[in-house]
Amino acid sequence: MTYYETAIARFREWFELAKETEGVIDPTAMALATAGANGRPGLRTVLLKQVDEAGFVFYTNTRSQKGEHLAENPYAALNFYWAPLARQVVIEGPVRTVSDDEADAYFASRPRLSQIGAWASNQSEPLADRDEFEARLAEVEARFGDGPITRPPHWTGYRLEPDRIEFWQGRDGRLHDRERYYRVAGGDWEWMLLNP
Numbered sequence: 001m002t003y004y005e006t007a008i009a010r011f012r013e014w015f016e017l018a019k020e021t022e023g024v025i026d027p028t029a030m031a032l033a034t035a036g037a038n039g040r041p042g043l044r045t046v047l048l049k050q051v052d053e054a055g056f057v058f059y060t061n062t063r064s065q066k067g068e069h070l071a072e073n074p075y076a077a078l079n080f081y082w083a084p085l086a087r088q089v090v091i092e093g094p095v096r097t098v099s100d101d102e103a104d105a106y107f108a109s110r111p112r113l114s115q116i117g118a119w120a121s122n123q124s125e126p127l128a129d130r131d132e133f134e135a136r137l138a139e140v141e142a143r144f145g146d147g148p149i150t151r152p153p154h155w156t157g158y159r160l161e162p163d164r165i166e167f168w169q170g171r172d173g174r175l176h177d178r179e180r181y182y183r184v185a186g187g188d189w190e191w192m193l194l195n196p
Contacts, residue, residue, distance in 0.1 A: 003189035023084035034069035086170030098157035
């Protein structure tokens, strides 16, 4: 097993434990850090929708701040923090959009109201009042009626392809365990311990 395969297997093990742990409200919640061309960072919480050897997948409006950042600077960092376990995982790397087929399949699996919201929300843009948004929701509902709702062209998935994965286990006295898996020149992966 390569270091990368080991890191992905370890993430899955920690993720499954987080799903089973009382007090972890949503184990899929992850902080997503991006930065635009000007270097100014943005941070928000998104939900992990898929993880495999290809990377970590989330979905969003491409016109949002994170979508604009990723168009300008296609690198990001993720942070999972599961407080009841005193564990966190930090993942960094380049980001690419998923295929249209992947995005279509995931969009079709979303609740109908979430599909409507993807069309109605001008995510991250100023909003005069809630009535303006409710009117757009009603317009989208009327447009699609009882039929299927197709994926908006400005909504897709992103896959972060890791080049660094760090596991952090909290310990008493802030004497934490930290391990880093990282890609080196040539594409191979290495492993190291870090000071707390």
